[in-house]
Amino acid sequence: MAKAQRGRRVRRPSKRSHGERSGREGALRISRRALLKVAGAGALGLTALGTVPGLWRWGGAAPAQLKGTSLSILQATYFIPTAQDLYKKQAAEWGQGQGVTVNTDFLNWPDLQPKISAAIQAGGYDIVELFPGWNYLYAENLLDLTDLADAVAKKGGGWEGFVANDIKVNGRYLGVSHGNSNDALNYRISWLKEVGVNLPDPAEQARTGKILDLTFDEWFALGKKLKAKGHPLGQALGHSQGDPPSFCYPYMWSNGAMEVEKDGKTVAFNKPMFVDAMKRFIQAYKDGFDESGPSWDDSSNNKAFHAGQLSMTLNGSSIYAVALKDFPEIAQDMNHTLIPKGPAGRFSLLGARTFAILKNSKNVAGAKEFLAWWFDDKQYGDWIHIQGGYQLPSTKKWAKDPMWGKDPKMYAFSLQPSIGRDQGWAGPPNAKSGLAFSKYIMVDTFAKAVQSGDAAGSIKWGADQLQAIYGG
Amino acid sequence: MPDLHPAAARAGPLSAGGRGTYPRSLLEREPSLGLLLMLPGTLLLVIFMAYPFFLGLWLSLTDSMIGHAGRFVGLLNFVNLINDSIFRQTARNTFIYALVTVPFKLVLGLGLALVLNTRIPFRNAIRAGVLMPFIVPTALSSLGWLMLFDPIFSPFSWLLKHWGLITRNINFLGTPVLAIVSVMIANIWRGTPFFAITILAGLQAVPAELHDAAAIDGAGAWQRFWNVTVPIILGVMLVSTLFSIIMTFADFQLIYVLTKGGPANETHIFGTYAYQIGLSATAIGQGAAIALYMFPVLAALAILLLRYLRREVA
Numbered sequence: 104m105a106k107a108q109r110g111r112r113v114r115r116p117s118k119r120s121h122g123e124r125s126g127r128e129g130a131l132r133i134s135r136r137a138l139l140k141v142a143g144a145g146a147l148g149l150t151a152l153g154t155v156p157g158l159w160r161w162g163g164a165a166p167a168q169l170k171g172t173s174l175s176i177l178q179a180t181y182f183i184p185t186a187q188d189l190y191k192k193q194a195a196e197w198g199q200g201q202g203v204t205v206n207t208d209f210l211n212w213p214d215l216q217p218k219i220s221a222a223i224q225a226g227g228y229d230i231v232e233l234f235p236g237w238n239y240l241y242a243e244n245l246l247d248l249t250d251l252a253d254a255v256a257k258k259g260g261g262w263e264g265f266v267a268n269d270i271k272v273n274g275r276y277l278g279v280s281h282g283n284s285n286d287a288l289n290y291r292i293s294w295l296k297e298v299g300v301n302l303p304d305p306a307e308q309a310r311t312g313k314i315l316d317l318t319f320d321e322w323f324a325l326g327k328k329l330k331a332k333g334h335p336l337g338q339a340l341g342h343s344q345g346d347p348p349s350f351c352y353p354y355m356w357s358n359g360a361m362e363v364e365k366d367g368k369t370v371a372f373n374k375p376m377f378v379d380a381m382k383r384f385i386q387a388y389k390d391g392f393d394e395s396g397p398s399w400d401d402s403s404n405n406k407a408f409h410a411g412q413l414s415m416t417l418n419g420s421s422i423y424a425v426a427l428k429d430f431p432e433i434a435q436d437m438n439h440t441l442i443p444k445g446p447a448g449r450f451s452l453l454g455a456r457t458f459a460i461l462k463n464s465k466n467v468a469g470a471k472e473f474l475a476w477w478f479d480d481k482q483y484g485d486w487i488h489i490q491g492g493y494q495l496p497s498t499k500k501w502a503k504d505p506m507w508g509k510d511p512k513m514y515a516f517s518l519q520p521s522i523g524r525d526q527g528w529a530g531p532p533n534a535k536s537g538l539a540f541s542k543y544i545m546v547d548t549f550a551k552a553v554q555s556g557d558a559a560g561s562i563k564w565g566a567d568q569l570q571a572i573y574g575g
Numbered sequence: 576m577p578d579l580h581p582a583a584a585r586a587g588p589l590s591a592g593g594r595g596t597y598p599r600s601l602l603e604r605e606p607s608l609g610l611l612l613m614l615p616g617t618l619l620l621v622i623f624m625a626y627p628f629f630l631g632l633w634l635s636l637t638d639s640m641i642g643h644a645g646r647f648v649g650l651l652n653f654v655n656l657i658n659d660s661i662f663r664q665t666a667r668n669t670f671i672y673a674l675v676t677v678p679f680k681l682v683l684g685l686g687l688a689l690v691l692n693t694r695i696p697f698r699n700a701i702r703a704g705v706l707m708p709f710i711v712p713t714a715l716s717s718l719g720w721l722m723l724f725d726p727i728f729s730p731f732s733w734l735l736k737h738w739g740l741i742t743r744n745i746n747f748l749g750t751p752v753l754a755i756v757s758v759m760i761a762n763i764w765r766g767t768p769f770f771a772i773t774i775l776a777g778l779q780a781v782p783a784e785l786h787d788a789a790a791i792d793g794a795g796a797w798q799r800f801w802n803v804t805v806p807i808i809l810g811v812m813l814v815s816t817l818f819s820i821i822m823t824f825a826d827f828q829l830i831y832v833l834t835k836g837g838p839a840n841e842t843h844i845f846g847t848y849a850y851q852i853g854l855s856a857t858a859i860g861q862g863a864a865i866a867l868y869m870f871p872v873l874a875a876l877a878i879l880l881l882r883y884l885r886r887e888v889a
Contacts, residue, residue, distance in 0.1 A: 341838055395744060
């Protein structure tokens with residue numbers, strides 16, 4: 104931009120008066136040096152055309168240096184299989200057009216981070232998908248993509264709040280966010296009605312804005328009734344990075360505790376209100392939940408819900424998406440609502456997932472070209488649409504997309520970004536919050552509590568672990 | 576073949592034989608031939624064992640993070656780990672895991688070997704079948720166990736419920752005691768064939784004449800087993816046991832697939848915790864220190880093993 108401005112400066116009229124400029128003398132006079140500057144700015148502009156989304160010349164000539172190269176992309180496996188297939192197809196199409204061999208690998212969520220760590224040490228991947236916080240953990244090994252991220256944000260009307268919170272590392276974008284998968288309370292309509300719950304009409308939800316509004320205590324009480332009828336609630340508490348933390352972090356925040364205060368140093372985990380809330384959760388887990396949750400991973404509650412074993416569970420809309428295809432009677436009988444609220448409010452664990460380029464990539468140019476192309480509205484939009492709301496987009500303009508009105512049962516998910524908080528909140532997102540997340544401190548605190556029945560002891564254990572991370 | 580002549584060999588590589596005979600004479604001299612034969616193995620050991628080991632040793636003495644070379648911190652990682660309650664739990668789990676499973680594997684393996692050593696129909700096919708748990712890739716068989724231990728769809732739970740013995744599913748991997756017991760059962764299943772086949776090899780070396788002689792002297796089956804068979808296969812049993820302890824201490828795949836160290840770290844062993852801290856939490860220096868805590872135990876066992884083997888050879 105600075106160079107372009109310098110280029111414009113050469114067009115300034117001479118200091119002669121307007122009347123003096125006539126004929127040859129009045130024409131714009133450009134020195135050779137100025138001409139070179141203009142040419143330089145023009146060249147920069149042309150280069151930018153190749154990287155700014157929307158201006159990418161899909162179908163045009165590929166940059167010669169990309170032909171014959173290869174590009175490897177690593178990301179988490181999808182819970183919406185059609186979206187994974189679409190991504191593979193898109194990548195293959197781009198590769199074909201550019202003469203680039205594209206390899207796309209999809210890993211089970213808990214296996215993704217170790218693989219990225221190995222790739223940073225030993226190479227092998229160009230583009231990797233980062234879960235929230237990992238951009239801080241791997242900051243020194245990621246390419247600065249500020250130009251591209253700024254262009255994507257500008258084109259999309261700005262980042263969604265949950266994205267803006269945590270994607271800048273020391274003022275730089277070390278990747279471009281694609282948003283995150285959604286999360287809400289999935290419930291069986293008939294079973295809730297059976298225990299006397301007054302449910303909103305799914306078809307009217309979006310118009311009235313009314314969804315099933317529960318506090319955690321109300322949810323637990325409901326669970327007790329449902330379990331008595333053989334339809335327990337389900338909540339995973341195993342070593343997995345999706346569903347277990349999606350419950351544990353919000354429950355802590357809703358009950359007045361947090362990993363760390365705003366200063367990022369003062370651990371605020373062991374709070375009396377949270378200890379009391381944990382006591383209630385321990386009792387509720389016995390009374391209303393399927394108690395095998397401590398051994399569940401991210402897919403366990405999906406399978407159990409589809410098997411008719413659960414009445415309510417926190418999950419993305421992947422349960423619903425699969426049910427629409429394979430279990431239509433369950434899809435018909437289910438709906439979604441936001442996670443319950445507690446005395447301190449209603450929260451959802453929601454940070455940004457990004458596509459980043461590793462510094463040790465052997466094909467930085469190809470990786471940048473691909474990301475610029477993929478974040479164009481056509482590709483990104485197709486990818487968003489095929490997931491029917493499972494993927495929360497990263498920029499604001501998609502909030503008004505007609506996709507949200509297509510299925511009224513998806514309405515609750517459109518509200519989720521407004522209550523999203525990143526791991527480590529109220530402290531700043533950084534490597535320490537990422538470390539606490541990777542060590543499953545929060546999840547293990549809850550698992551210990553339900554196993555031992557000792558709320559205070561489990562929270563003290565968690566606070567000690569957090570102190571070692573944040574205070575060390 | 577002039578260079579095979581004793582005189583040429585005595586002349587040495589640089590004398591009468593000339594340059595053309597140098598490599599051949601090198602091959603004929605026992606010390607140099609020995610060195611040459613050792614070279615490929617040594618290279619493999621240096622590249623794949625010694626280098627990673629010393630790199631791990633160095634990393635454990637630094638505060639390295641993934642992609643970020645750390646600085647030397649001495650034994651700080653080791654000291655910090657002693658104060659880490661998860662690490663202490665991990666150490667406890669590892670010892671329980673190894674010290675409980677190995678005796679079971681030894682006893683079951685011995686029993687299996689004795690059965691397989693008798694004349695039974697389809698003996699060879701059964702022997703091959705017994706090896707299956709050991710041959711099948713652990714990651715694959717662990718997935719099988721994951722399905723068997725599924726909290727909701729476990730066939731064990733289904734069967735027991737079907738028979739009216741239980742009313743609700745068994746939470747195999749979700750409670751502290753059951754979780755470690757379950758992973759130990761899977762480990763015993765996988766490790767028993769190793770004992771069975773090694774001990775079977777030892778049993779086949781027991782001369783039938785000794786048994787016959789003992790029988791003539793009036794020894795019963797138990798006495799023949801205890802006084803004839805056991806002394807002969809004792810060495811094999813000892814070596815198998817030491818090997819198995821080493822392998823069990825260094826286990827990873829089975830636990831990683833089944834529980835990833837959960838619930839609440841109840842099944843973490845050194846390998847899985849080192850992996851979690853070193854690669855997931857990116858603290859590669861501390862991860863290396865966790866893995867190295869195994870080293871003294873494994874080194875002591877390896878020394879015992881080597882001393883025993885040397886004594887046997889002598």
